[in-house]
Amino acid sequence: MDRRITVAAVQPALELGAVERNLARVEALVRDAVAVHRPDVVTLPEAATSPNVYDRRLRSVVSPVDGAPMQLYRRLAREPGVVVGGGFVAQRGAHA
Secondary structure: OOOOOOEEEOOOOOOOOOHHHHHHHHHHHHHHHHHHHOOOEEEOOOOOOOOOOOOHHHHHOOEEOOOHHHHHHHHHHHOOOOEEEOOOOEEEOOEO
């Protein structure tokens, strides 16, 4: 049986080092995408908390692997019942 899967790709304009503002922007865009397109899957960039560029400010964007970005992704998936995939700079133990 064939099943159609609708995917929404969210590509936000992110501010370097501004994790909280970027997460708020991501949340708003995902909610809008879900409301307008009713997708089964929403994709985010591999670094949705800050642009992934060579800059000293990136040292401040590391979040615990189960921190605010992951909690947001889980909430955005759970509430409307979609799959959310994306990334962020995460720290697990001594490794980022």
